[in-house]
Amino acid sequence: MRVLQDLAALVGAAHVLGAESQTDSYCVDERALYHGRALAVVRPGTRQELVRVMSLCHAAKLAMVPHGGNTGYCGGATPDSSGSQLVISLERLDRIIAIDTVAATLTVEAGVTLADAQAAATAAGLLLPLSMGSQGSCQIGGNLSTNAGGLAVLRYGTARDLTLGLEVVLPDGRLLSQLQGLRKDNTGYDLKQLFIGAEGTLGIISAATLKLFPRPRAMQTVFAAVRDVGAATTLLSHVRAQLGDNVTSCEYLSANAMAQVAALLTDVQRPFTVEYAHYVLLEWAEFGDRHGPSAAHDIEQLFSPPIADGLVLDAVIAHSEKQRLALWRLRENVPAAEKALGGSIKHDISVPLGEVAEYVGRTSTQLLARWPTLRLSVYGHIGDGNVHFNVLAPIELDAAAFKRTHGADISALVHEIAQTMGGSFSAEHGVGLLKRDLLAQYAGGPRLEAMRAIKDALDPGGLMNPGKLL
Amino acid sequence: MRVLQDLAALVGAAHVLGAESQTDSYCVDERALYHGRALAVVRPGTRQELVRVMSLCHAAKLAMVPHGGNTGYCGGATPDSSGSQLVISLERLDRIIAIDTVAATLTVEAGVTLADAQAAATAAGLLLPLSMGSQGSCQIGGNLSTNAGGLAVLRYGTARDLTLGLEVVLPDGRLLSQLQGLRKDNTGYDLKQLFIGAEGTLGIISAATLKLFPRPRAMQTVFAAVRDVGAATTLLSHVRAQLGDNVTSCEYLSANAMAQVAALLTDVQRPFTVEYAHYVLLEWAEFGDRHGPSAAHDIEQLFSPPIADGLVLDAVIAHSEKQRLALWRLRENVPAAEKALGGSIKHDISVPLGEVAEYVGRTSTQLLARWPTLRLSVYGHIGDGNVHFNVLAPIELDAAAFKRTHGADISALVHEIAQTMGGSFSAEHGVGLLKRDLLAQYAGGPRLEAMRAIKDALDPGGLMNPGKLL
Numbered sequence: 001m002r003v004l005q006d007l008a009a010l011v012g013a014a015h016v017l018g019a020e021s022q023t024d025s026y027c028v029d030e031r032a033l034y035h036g037r038a039l040a041v042v043r044p045g046t047r048q049e050l051v052r053v054m055s056l057c058h059a060a061k062l063a064m065v066p067h068g069g070n071t072g073y074c075g076g077a078t079p080d081s082s083g084s085q086l087v088i089s090l091e092r093l094d095r096i097i098a099i100d101t102v103a104a105t106l107t108v109e110a111g112v113t114l115a116d117a118q119a120a121a122t123a124a125g126l127l128l129p130l131s132m133g134s135q136g137s138c139q140i141g142g143n144l145s146t147n148a149g150g151l152a153v154l155r156y157g158t159a160r161d162l163t164l165g166l167e168v169v170l171p172d173g174r175l176l177s178q179l180q181g182l183r184k185d186n187t188g189y190d191l192k193q194l195f196i197g198a199e200g201t202l203g204i205i206s207a208a209t210l211k212l213f214p215r216p217r218a219m220q221t222v223f224a225a226v227r228d229v230g231a232a233t234t235l236l237s238h239v240r241a242q243l244g245d246n247v248t249s250c251e252y253l254s255a256n257a258m259a260q261v262a263a264l265l266t267d268v269q270r271p272f273t274v275e276y277a278h279y280v281l282l283e284w285a286e287f288g289d290r291h292g293p294s295a296a297h298d299i300e301q302l303f304s305p306p307i308a309d310g311l312v313l314d315a316v317i318a319h320s321e322k323q324r325l326a327l328w329r330l331r332e333n334v335p336a337a338e339k340a341l342g343g344s345i346k347h348d349i350s351v352p353l354g355e356v357a358e359y360v361g362r363t364s365t366q367l368l369a370r371w372p373t374l375r376l377s378v379y380g381h382i383g384d385g386n387v388h389f390n391v392l393a394p395i396e397l398d399a400a401a402f403k404r405t406h407g408a409d410i411s412a413l414v415h416e417i418a419q420t421m422g423g424s425f426s427a428e429h430g431v432g433l434l435k436r437d438l439l440a441q442y443a444g445g446p447r448l449e450a451m452r453a454i455k456d457a458l459d460p461g462g463l464m465n466p467g468k469l470l
Numbered sequence: 471m472r473v474l475q476d477l478a479a480l481v482g483a484a485h486v487l488g489a490e491s492q493t494d495s496y497c498v499d500e501r502a503l504y505h506g507r508a509l510a511v512v513r514p515g516t517r518q519e520l521v522r523v524m525s526l527c528h529a530a531k532l533a534m535v536p537h538g539g540n541t542g543y544c545g546g547a548t549p550d551s552s553g554s555q556l557v558i559s560l561e562r563l564d565r566i567i568a569i570d571t572v573a574a575t576l577t578v579e580a581g582v583t584l585a586d587a588q589a590a591a592t593a594a595g596l597l598l599p600l601s602m603g604s605q606g607s608c609q610i611g612g613n614l615s616t617n618a619g620g621l622a623v624l625r626y627g628t629a630r631d632l633t634l635g636l637e638v639v640l641p642d643g644r645l646l647s648q649l650q651g652l653r654k655d656n657t658g659y660d661l662k663q664l665f666i667g668a669e670g671t672l673g674i675i676s677a678a679t680l681k682l683f684p685r686p687r688a689m690q691t692v693f694a695a696v697r698d699v700g701a702a703t704t705l706l707s708h709v710r711a712q713l714g715d716n717v718t719s720c721e722y723l724s725a726n727a728m729a730q731v732a733a734l735l736t737d738v739q740r741p742f743t744v745e746y747a748h749y750v751l752l753e754w755a756e757f758g759d760r761h762g763p764s765a766a767h768d769i770e771q772l773f774s775p776p777i778a779d780g781l782v783l784d785a786v787i788a789h790s791e792k793q794r795l796a797l798w799r800l801r802e803n804v805p806a807a808e809k810a811l812g813g814s815i816k817h818d819i820s821v822p823l824g825e826v827a828e829y830v831g832r833t834s835t836q837l838l839a840r841w842p843t844l845r846l847s848v849y850g851h852i853g854d855g856n857v858h859f860n861v862l863a864p865i866e867l868d869a870a871a872f873k874r875t876h877g878a879d880i881s882a883l884v885h886e887i888a889q890t891m892g893g894s895f896s897a898e899h900g901v902g903l904l905k906r907d908l909l910a911q912y913a914g915g916p917r918l919e920a921m922r923a924i925k926d927a928l929d930p931g932g933l934m935n936p937g938k939l940l
Contacts, residue, residue, distance in 0.1 A: 105822070184623065187905075287712075287714020353570075431657060443658055
C-alpha cells in the first residue's frame with residue numbers, strides 16, 4: 001500500500017511494524033478480551049511526525065487506533081479484526097517537555113509513563129497525585145483519554161481535574177496546542193475537556209500540561225475494620241470534618257476481597273488476628289512542620305468517637321513507610337488475587353456517596369438470591385462512591401465457562417441496580433468496546449445524540465478509533 | 471405575535487414583559503457598555519416551563535438570550551439592538567433542590583444567587599467555596615455559563631471545578647439532565663464541560679449539582695507589603711511549601727490600587743503607616759483542632775525567612791474576623807474605587823504564574839513609555855496568574871473621553887504582551903460581546919474552527935445567544 005510506504009519514509013521503516021509477530025502485542029488488550037488485527041503499527045518519534053502521520057491517514061481515509069500503555073480494561077486501544085485499521089503507538093513520544101516549579105506544572109508528551117511523570121515531579125520537589133496500580137506502564141495520553149481515576153481522587157480529582165493544558169492532533173492533522181498551563185482561561189469553549197475521556201475518538205492527545213501540588217510532609221495511614229459499608233462512609237465524614245480536606249484516600253475491602261489477597265500475598269502480615277466483614281484503608285496528608293511526635297496520639301483521639309459508636313471495630317496505624325506500603329499492598333493486589341483465582345466478572349460502579357451502602361447491600365442480596373454460591377469480591381474507591389463490584393464463579397465451577405454462561409445476566413443485574421440509584425456503569429474505566437452497548441442503553445436519548453453530533457462535527461470521516469465508545 | 475401569546479399562556483402574562491419600562495433593566499449590562507432591545511423578557515417559573523418556552527422559541531425560530539444576575543463584565547446577557555431577540559430570565563428558578571451532607575453536594579436551580587447557595591451549604595455545616603464580589607446578585611447559572619473564578623480559585627478551582635452535575639435545556643427544548651452528583655462517571659464525552667463557560671450559546675443551564683467541602687475551623691489572613699511582584703509569587707511558593715495545599719487566596723494590590731481604595735474607604739484603617747509599592751493578601755484554611763493558641767507564633771515563624779530574605783517588608787496578621795474582613799475590604803473594593811474615579815479600561819489577563827512579574831513589569835514600562843501620565847491600577851488573583859491590569863485616564867483628562875480615544879490602543883498593547891507570553895486576554899470574565907473580536911484574533915485557526923463546528927452541531931439554527939462569544 002502506498003500509504004504504508006509514505007509512513008515508512010516519514011517515521012523510518014523500523015517504526016512501521018507489519019509482521020504479525022511484531023503487531024501481535026498491539027492487537028490484544030490487557031484483559032485479553034479482544035483480539036484484533038492491524039494493517040500496521042506506526043510509531044512516530046516526534047509530535048511533528050504524529051501530525052504528518054495523521055495527515056497521511058486522513059488523506060488515505062485510513063482508520064486510526066491510538067495506542068498507549070495498553071493497560072485499559074475496556075478494549076479501547078485494540079483494533080478490530082478487519083486488518084484495515086492503523087494502530088498509532090505513542091510510546092516514542094516519551095519526553096518530559098518542561099517542569100515549572102513556580103507555576104507547579106509539568107508538561108509531558110503523551111507517551112510518558114505515569115511513573116516517569118511522577119518521578120519528574122518528585123525530582124522537582126512537587127507531587128503529581130495521579131496514581132494507580134498500572135502506573136509503571138500506563139501512559140499519560142491514555143490516562144487523559146480515559147480520564148483515569150485511581151487512588152487519590154478523593155483529594156486531588158481525576159486525570160481531568162489535573163489537566164491544565166492539552167495538545168491534540170485533530171483527525172485531519174490540524175494541531176490544537178494549548179500547553180501554557182494557565183490556571184484560568186475563559187476564552188470560548190474549553191475544548192480540552194472534550195478530548196479528555198473521549199478515548200481517542202475525536203483526535204489524538206500528543207502532550208499535556210498537568211497540575212502539580214506541594215508534597216505532603218507525611219502521609220498518615222490507618223487500616224480499620226468497620227461494622228458495615230455504611231460505617232465506612234460515616235467514618236469518612238467524621239474524619240473529613242476533623243481533618244478537613246486533606247483526606248486523600250478512602251478505600252474499601254470486603255471480607256472476601258481481603259481473604260483472596262491474604263491467600264495471594266503470603267509474605268504480608270494481615271493487620272488483624274481475627275477476621276472482620278468490612279475493612280477501610282484511610283489515608284491523609286500532613287503538611288508543614290507542626291505535628292510529628294504527637295501524631296499517633298492524635299490519631300487515637302481522632303478514632304475514639306467512631307470506636308465508641310461501634311462504627312470502627314479495630315484499627316491499626318502505619319508507623320513506618322514500610323508498614324504503610326504493606327497495608328496498601330492489601331488493597332492494590334485485589335485484582336491480582338482475582339486473576340489468580342481464575343478471574344472475575346468485573347464492574348466499575350459509582351453511586352452518590354450516601355447510597356453506597358444501600359447499593360452494595362441490595363446488589364449482594366439480589367445476586368445471592370439468584371445464584372447463592374457466587375463469590376462476591378467487592379472493593380474500591382468508596383470515598384468517591386466508586387466500587388468494583390466484582391463477581392467470581394462458584395468455587396466448584398470453571399471460571400471462564402461460568403463467565404460465558406452467566407456473565408451477561410450478572411452484569412445486567414449489577415448495572416441495572418446502579419442505574420435505578422442514579423449511578424454509573426463506568427466510574428473510571430471508560431467505555432471502549434466493552435461497554436458501548438451499555439452507553440447506548442443507559443445514556444440514550446439527547447445525551448447520546450449530542451455525543452454523536454460532536455463526533456460528526458470533529459471527525460466527519462469517522463476515522464478516529466472507529467467502533468469505540470459510540 | 472403568536473409566539474408571545476403562547477408564551478403568556480404558558481408562564482402567565484405577568485411573566486412576559488413587553489413594555490420598555492419593564493424590559494429596560496434586562497437590556498443593559500452591568501458596566502453599561504451595551505444597550506439592547508428585547509422582543510420581550512420571559513420569566514419561566516419552573517424548569518418544565520423553561521423546557522416548553524425553549525421548544526416554542528425553537529419552533530418559531532426565535533433567538534434566545536439567557537439572563538441571570540446580569541453582573542457579567544462582557545455583555546454576554548444583553549440582547550442586540552434589533553428588538554427581535556427574546557430574553558429568557560432565570561430569576562424565578564430559585565429553588566434549592568437538594569443538599570446531601572454525606573456526599574457533600576448541593577443541587578440548585580440556575581436562578582439561585584451565589585450568596586443563597588453559599589448560605590444553604592453553610593446551614594448544612596459545609597462550605598461552597600465559590601465566592602466573588604457580586605455574590606449577592608450573581609446567579610449559579612451565570613456563574614457556570616461564564617466559568618466564574620473569584621477569590622478562592624487557588625485552592626478550590628473555578629466554577630467548572632466545583633460542578634459535579636448539570637441540567638441543560640438544548641436549543642430545541644430537549645433536556646440533558648445529570649444531577650446525580652457522581653464523583654466519577656466515565657461514560658462518554660463529558661458534555662457538561664461544554665456548557666460550562668459557553669455563555670449560553672449552546673443551551674441554557676437550568677440546574678446544577680455542586681461540590682461542597684469541609685468548613686475550615688479557622689482562616690488565617692496575612693496582609694504583607696512585598697518588595698516587588700516577583701516577591702509575591704515567591705512568597706506564595708514558600709508558604710505553600712510550608713503549609714501545603716491549604717492556601718486559599720493569594721491576592722495582589724499595587725500601590726496605586728491601594729491608594730485608590732484607601733481614598734474610597736475612609737472608615738478602614740490602612741494596614742501600614744508607611745506606603746509600599748506592592749501588597750499581598752494571603753489566606754489559608756486551618757482544619758481540625760490542633761493549632762489554636764500557637765497560631766500567631768506559627769505565622770511569625772512562617773514569615774521570618776521571607777522577611778530575612780527581603781521579600782516581605784512588613785506584614786500584619788488578622789487577629790479577629792473583624793480585622794480579617796477589613797483587610798478583605800481593601801482588596802474587594804478596588805473595582806468600586808476605580809468606578810469612583812470615573813472608571814477604568816479593564817483587563818483580565820492571565821499568564822503562567824512564573825511570568826506574572828515579568829508581565830506586569832514589561833506592560834507597565836511599555837504603557838508608561840507611550841502615555842507617561844496613565845494611572846495603572848494593577849491588582850488581582852496573582853496566585854492564579856490572573857491580574858486585572860486596569861488603566862485609568864491621566865488625572866487631568868475626562869475618563870470617558872480618554873477611554874473612547876485611547877482605550878483600543880491601550881487594550882491592544884496589554885493583550886498583545888499577554889499573548890506573546892502565552893497568556894490569556896480573558897482569565898475569568900469570559901468573551902460575551904466585548905471580547906469576541908479578541909477571540910477571533912487570538913484563538914483563530916483550528917481552535918476557532920472546532921468551536922464553530924461544535925456550535926453548529928448543537929445549535930444548528932443559531933438560536934442561542936446569537937452574536938455572543940463566537
